[in-house]
Amino acid sequence: MLTEAETRLLGILMMVIMLGMGASLTFKDFAIALRKPQGILVGLLCQYGLMPLIAFSLATALALPPAMAIGLILMGCMPGGTTSNIFTYFSKGTLSLSILMTVCSTLVAIVMVPLTLEIYSSGIEGQWQIPRGNIVQVLAVLLVPTVIGIAIRKLNANVGAVIELVGAVLGVFVILFLIGSWVPRNWRLLLDTGFPVYAGSIGLGLVGFVLGYGLSRLLRQDSRRARTIALETGIQNGPLGVLIVLLSFPGPEQQQVLLIPVLYSLFIVLTSSAVTVWFRGITTREELARDQAKIGSVVTAR
Amino acid sequence: MDTTVHELAPWAKRYPDGIDWQLNAPADRSIPAMVAGAARSYGSQRAFTCVMPNGMYGTLTYDEVDRMSDGFAVYLRERLGLAAGARVAVQSPNSLVTPVAAFGILKAGCVLVNVNPLYTEHEMRHQFNDAGVEALVIVDLFADKLERILKDTGVRHVLVSSVPSFFPPVVRHVIKGIMRWWNRVIPATAMQSTRFEAAVADGMRLQRERAIDVSGYWKHLDHGDLAVLQYTGGTTGVAKGAMLSHGNLLWNVDQIIAMGRAKFEPGKEVVLTALPLYHIFAFTANLLAFYKAGGRNILVPSPRPIQNLQRAIENYRVTWISGVNTLYNALMNEEWFHAFPPKHLKAAIGGGAAMHASVVKRWEQMTGCRLLEGYGLTETSPLVCFQPMSGPPKTDSIGIPAPRTEVRLVDDNGNEVAQGEPGELIVRGPQVMQGYWNQPEETAKSLRNGWFHTGDVAVMDDDLTFRIVDRKKDMIIISGFNVYPNEIEEVIAAHDKVMEAAIVGVPDARTGETVLAYVVKRDPTLTEEELAAHCRSHLTGYKVPSRYIFRDELPKTPIGKILRRDLRKEAVGQQQKQTA
Numbered sequence: 001m002l003t004e005a006e007t008r009l010l011g012i013l014m015m016v017i018m019l020g021m022g023a024s025l026t027f028k029d030f031a032i033a034l035r036k037p038q039g040i041l042v043g044l045l046c047q048y049g050l051m052p053l054i055a056f057s058l059a060t061a062l063a064l065p066p067a068m069a070i071g072l073i074l075m076g077c078m079p080g081g082t083t084s085n086i087f088t089y090f091s092k093g094t095l096s097l098s099i100l101m102t103v104c105s106t107l108v109a110i111v112m113v114p115l116t117l118e119i120y121s122s123g124i125e126g127q128w129q130i131p132r133g134n135i136v137q138v139l140a141v142l143l144v145p146t147v148i149g150i151a152i153r154k155l156n157a158n159v160g161a162v163i164e165l166v167g168a169v170l171g172v173f174v175i176l177f178l179i180g181s182w183v184p185r186n187w188r189l190l191l192d193t194g195f196p197v198y199a200g201s202i203g204l205g206l207v208g209f210v211l212g213y214g215l216s217r218l219l220r221q222d223s224r225r226a227r228t229i230a231l232e233t234g235i236q237n238g239p240l241g242v243l244i245v246l247l248s249f250p251g252p253e254q255q256q257v258l259l260i261p262v263l264y265s266l267f268i269v270l271t272s273s274a275v276t277v278w279f280r281g282i283t284t285r286e287e288l289a290r291d292q293a294k295i296g297s298v299v300t301a302r
Numbered sequence: 303m304d305t306t307v308h309e310l311a312p313w314a315k316r317y318p319d320g321i322d323w324q325l326n327a328p329a330d331r332s333i334p335a336m337v338a339g340a341a342r343s344y345g346s347q348r349a350f351t352c353v354m355p356n357g358m359y360g361t362l363t364y365d366e367v368d369r370m371s372d373g374f375a376v377y378l379r380e381r382l383g384l385a386a387g388a389r390v391a392v393q394s395p396n397s398l399v400t401p402v403a404a405f406g407i408l409k410a411g412c413v414l415v416n417v418n419p420l421y422t423e424h425e426m427r428h429q430f431n432d433a434g435v436e437a438l439v440i441v442d443l444f445a446d447k448l449e450r451i452l453k454d455t456g457v458r459h460v461l462v463s464s465v466p467s468f469f470p471p472v473v474r475h476v477i478k479g480i481m482r483w484w485n486r487v488i489p490a491t492a493m494q495s496t497r498f499e500a501a502v503a504d505g506m507r508l509q510r511e512r513a514i515d516v517s518g519y520w521k522h523l524d525h526g527d528l529a530v531l532q533y534t535g536g537t538t539g540v541a542k543g544a545m546l547s548h549g550n551l552l553w554n555v556d557q558i559i560a561m562g563r564a565k566f567e568p569g570k571e572v573v574l575t576a577l578p579l580y581h582i583f584a585f586t587a588n589l590l591a592f593y594k595a596g597g598r599n600i601l602v603p604s605p606r607p608i609q610n611l612q613r614a615i616e617n618y619r620v621t622w623i624s625g626v627n628t629l630y631n632a633l634m635n636e637e638w639f640h641a642f643p644p645k646h647l648k649a650a651i652g653g654g655a656a657m658h659a660s661v662v663k664r665w666e667q668m669t670g671c672r673l674l675e676g677y678g679l680t681e682t683s684p685l686v687c688f689q690p691m692s693g694p695p696k697t698d699s700i701g702i703p704a705p706r707t708e709v710r711l712v713d714d715n716g717n718e719v720a721q722g723e724p725g726e727l728i729v730r731g732p733q734v735m736q737g738y739w740n741q742p743e744e745t746a747k748s749l750r751n752g753w754f755h756t757g758d759v760a761v762m763d764d765d766l767t768f769r770i771v772d773r774k775k776d777m778i779i780i781s782g783f784n785v786y787p788n789e790i791e792e793v794i795a796a797h798d799k800v801m802e803a804a805i806v807g808v809p810d811a812r813t814g815e816t817v818l819a820y821v822v823k824r825d826p827t828l829t830e831e832e833l834a835a836h837c838r839s840h841l842t843g844y845k846v847p848s849r850y851i852f853r854d855e856l857p858k859t860p861i862g863k864i865l866r867r868d869l870r871k872e873a874v875g876q877q878q879k880q881t882a
Binding site for chain 2 (some may be wrong): 026028031032035153157158160161162165
């Protein structure tokens, strides 16, 4: 459970992060991306087609109680997280695609999140349902800074670039903030939590990586783009999920429903880091192989 | 006195429109006078904007450049105690530092030495010692190279600048922080040095305190006084310092502006400067000419990778671009460029090395504006010939001589060749250098009877325009036939699947020399057979390459000229290994 002040702080942090996210792109970048939208469309398919389904399947397979299930399904329906951009950068992925996917999935979230949440949480009892109005409200509030960010970038490149940087840094900070403020207060709850909840929190990300990669390759994206889409798929906007829960549930229920979003946020950082190191190794090997081929062609062209 | 057709200035008659043929001597007696004049005319207008790849930028107005270069001049003369005529070098990629340092040095009555920041320590040491450099402004990125050779040179004062110098504070610190802690490209050094910004501030303070009139340092300078030592020879041998006077450069500035008079609006132009300012092309055309005319320079620190130009082109209404073949080629391959070509371009200028016809055609189709090729050398400040804007679109042509420039084509004995025949291009005009610094033999070889011998072979067509055939030294002789690599490179480059190509000649027992082609593919499906068939259908038998070697990239100079001599060395070396 977070205090009112912390909730408000989280809300403000999210707005600045959204501002920074918008400031990372210009209208021109969108125009260029829309000329060949396959990559983004595949990403959106993974984001809103795959992830909610994975979350739902996991919740069902692990027979999670309603309080946990709603948390997991909510996380499955979230748009991409901003930290995916940082992990993509370190894994030597296609950064421009990652940024575009994160921004696009956030822009369409206002429609897609209520839709997917309604579909997949329809089987959950009333008191654990998240009112649609809440979600639309939160997303609308966050959509505004995103668009303002894009406009700022166009007006003044310096201000835009600095805001982008601030947003990126805050994106990392906010997760640490969440973990640091929630975990110490809920030790007992964590120890009492059973395996299924942990499996769900960790599994959502991992299965997201695997299936995101698989679907992209199936839809004929090259291996580097597929790795980028994999990361983008598995990494959801944890803090956004937390914010929605905070605004939708009162005290004691809030504590329960918050469990999975927070656990997810904690573990996704760990699993993403591991996957990033692995992906980076793959990209480096691919680049080396290309260099070898260069040298090879000189040798054979005698 | 032989009065040939070349000396009767027939070009003025043939191409009268849009060019200021009646060019009078520049009114300014020196570059500092020109700089001061520009500040008076354009004061608060933006002169330079340096743009980073992510769009972050810093800007200086004409007034700011004027004040800061005054300050730097005072610093050089009063604080460092340099005498008039002392050589001061600037070694930096394009940044706001370049104009402040260059103009400051000239205002101090000193001689500017432009140094390539990518030089190795060996090359730096040679240039510093050859020129007798006493003070150096160097970018922090390469300070470690300097540290290693400093004691082997006569450089006594080191000023360190950074790429985002003079940017707004927050942005400057972010960029420097990222460069130092994230990218780790700023080396730590133990060298004794002063920060460039601090030197400028110090000089400005001194100027105020002692009420120094900076014009006292340069008022007496005239056209004949040495302004810049511009080193050349990179593609063909050891670097030599061309001595360019104030007159050389000021004349060439006026000649350049005269050629583009038709579309040029003083005070309104915006030029994209991705080419290095330490190379004579951008130095004279972008830094000096556009400055004199009140234009705005959009500086890009590094054109590699080409994506670095994206924000510069998208965020500013660029009206002129100066570039080389490699740059235009790379730009047109970028989706963000060919999907949304810049809308306000008036014209693009091509130079530095031969422009390929295929590149020019594609550009004009894509952007709807002309790509005008010019020709010149470091030794001629640089402009010699230029395609007239009012002329017919003619690829492969370097156009006509600039106003007040005399051009002749001669054979090995110095006699003029017949009309339409190839001959070595020689130049006479106010832009021709004073000679090579401390190299009387080299000077005597190139400057003969007042004419500068370029070493380039050219032909004059019936419409009185010139075409460069190739460099004399790169010519290949096959079975007694003269073959010019350029011609073959153009043919190969015209193939859709080819990005670029370089032709070299290697010794052959049977024919004397034979042709080798190094090719960079644009489309990976390109095969040797396709290329060979393409060449055979466009070239006579002996010109068709005997072998094609595919590469991912070709060795180039910083300005993008393909280093044929490196490829030739490699090819000959491999050949010797095989026969050994």
